[in-house]
Amino acid sequence: MGTPMSTNWLEISVAAPREAADAVAEVLGRYGHGGVAIEEPIRPDPEGEGYEVDLTAPVVVRAYLPENAAGRRRLGRLLQALWHLRQVVEFPEPEVRTLAEADWAHAWKEHFRPHRVGPFLIAPPWAEVTADGLTLIIDPGPAFGTGLHPTTQLCLELAAELLRPGETVLDLGTGSGILAIAAARLGAGQVLALDIDPLAVKAARANVRRNRLSRRIRVARGTLKGPAGPFGLILANLSAPVLAELAPAIAGSLAPGGRLVASGLLVGRADELEARYADLGLRPISRRVSADWAALVMGRGQE
Template sequence: MDWLELTVRTHPDAVESVSELLNRYTGEGVAIEEPIELINEGQEYRVLQGQPVLVHGYLPLDGKEEAITQQIAEGLWHFSSLGEHFVGEMQKRVVKEDEWANAWKDYYHVTHIGQRLVIRPSWREYTPKEQEVVLTLDPGMAFGTGLHPTTRMCLEQVEQRVKSGMHVLDVGTGSGILALAAAKLGAESVYAIDNSSVAVESASENAALNDLSARIKVVLGILDDAEAARLAGRYDLVLANIIAHVIGSIAPQLAQTLAPQGVLVVSGIIEARLHDALDPLLAAGLEQIDKVMIEDWMALILRKRG
C-alpha cells in the first residue's frame, strides 16, 4: 500500500496543537522534525531554537484520503487565523510502503540531556563517553525520544533525584523513557502505568531492549482510587508527564502513592494552564518545592506537607 505524507511547517509554539490534529485524523502517529544542526561527525546535534518545525502525518491511499485531508486542512485554517507565521500551508507527497515504514526514523538523532543522559534511537550508532548513561529507545511513530521540553525537564529531574535503591512510579509512561532513565540511574524498581495498549507494548519492548525487564514493570491501566490505595505510600519518586488538567484530576491519587519523604515531578504543563494542575495538587496535601521551565512549558516538583 502507498501512503500520503502530510507535512505542516509550524511555529514551535503550535507544534503540540498541530501534532494532535494530525494524529486525530491519521491514526498512524506523527513525526516531528526539529530544525537541527548535526555536529561531532553526525553523532550529536543542537536544536536551532525559534526556527519552524515540520510536523509529518501519514494516511493510507485507500480512497478515503481526500476527505480526511480536507478535514485536516479545515482544522489548520483555524490555527493559521492566528497569523501566517504560526502554521504554514500543508504539503503532500506519496510515499511507498517500504519508504513509509522507515521515513519517520530520519527525524530522530542521538539526544544529550542533563549532565549524563544520552537517548540513542535503536537504529543509530553511538560511542558513549565516560560517565554517560545511554538509554536505547525505539519510540515507534507514536512517541518522541526526549526532545520535547516536557520530557527533557522530567529526565533532568530524574537524573538529579534518583538514588540507588529507590522505588519509582511512572504514570503515563508512553515509550517508557522516564522509567528507563530511573532504572539506569539506580532505581531498584519502576512501576510504569499507561492507559494505552500501544504505550504498554512500546515501553515493555524498550525495557527489554535495555535489559531492564526485571526492574521495570509495565502495566495497562489508570491511577484510579483502587490502584492508588493499592500503591499507597510506596514510592520515593513519582513521575507524571501528562497534561495539566489530567494531572489535576488525579492529584489525590498521585499524593497517596508517595512515601513519607517522596517527591512528585509533574510535567506537560503549559504556563497558562498552571493552576489546572497546581491547585488540586496543593489541595491534596502537597507543597511545591521547585519548578523548572523551558519556553512556555513547566515542570513542578512537590512533596507532602509536614
C-alpha cells in the same frame, strides 16, 4: 482502547505557532489514538553531541488514527473540531497523510541520532555507541519519547537529580519507556510504567527488554484510576489537561516525602497546575523551563 491494530495509519499534523500549540494538542488528543506527539523544531547543536530548539519555527503537533472505517469517522470529527478552533485561534490547515508503520520507523531512523541529555547517552539500537551505566537504548516506534523534546529532557534531568536509589517509581504516560528506563539506570528499586496506548506499551516493553531491565520495570496498559503505590517518585510527562484530570489520583499515589515531576505543559499553564496540586496537599519545590515548556517539582511532606 479497543481499536484493532492496523498496518496503515492516518497521520494528522498541524504546524502551529507556539501560542496555539496547547489548544491544538488538546483537540488532537481528544480524537487521536493514544494521545499526541508534540515535535519541537530541533536542530543539532554546533558541538554535535546534542540538540537545540529553534524558537523561530512553529511547533508540529501530530496525532494518529488507524486507517479503517472507525478511524475515518474520527478523522472527520477531528477535522471539524480543528475548523471550529481555527475560527478563534490562528494556525494553518492540518495535513493528513497515510503512513505505514514501516515508513514511520524509517523516518525516525533518518533523524534520531545518539545524543546526550544530562548524564544520559540516548541512542537508537541501530547506532554504534560505547555503552555505559547511563546509556539508554531507545527505539520509539509509534510512541512519544526519544529524549529530543524539551519536556522529556526536563524530566530526564530532574530524575537524575531527585531519584533516591532503591525507591519505587511510577512513570505515567510512559510512551517509549525512556523515563522508566532512565529511572532504573539511576538505581530505582522497582518501576511501574503505564500508558493507555497499546502501541506505546508495545514499544516500551521492547525497549525495556532491549536494555535488559525486565526484572525491575513492569510495563502495563492503563492509567491511574485512584491512589496507588505509594511511590517515592512519580514522573508524569503528559499534558496540562490530563495532569489536571488525574491530579487527585497522582497526589494520592505519592508516598510521604515523595516527589512528583509533572511536565508536558506550556509555561502559561504552570501556575494553574501548581495551585491544583497544592490544593491536594503537595508543596511546590521548584520549576524548570525549556523553550516555553515547563516541568514542576512538587512534594508531599513526611506524615
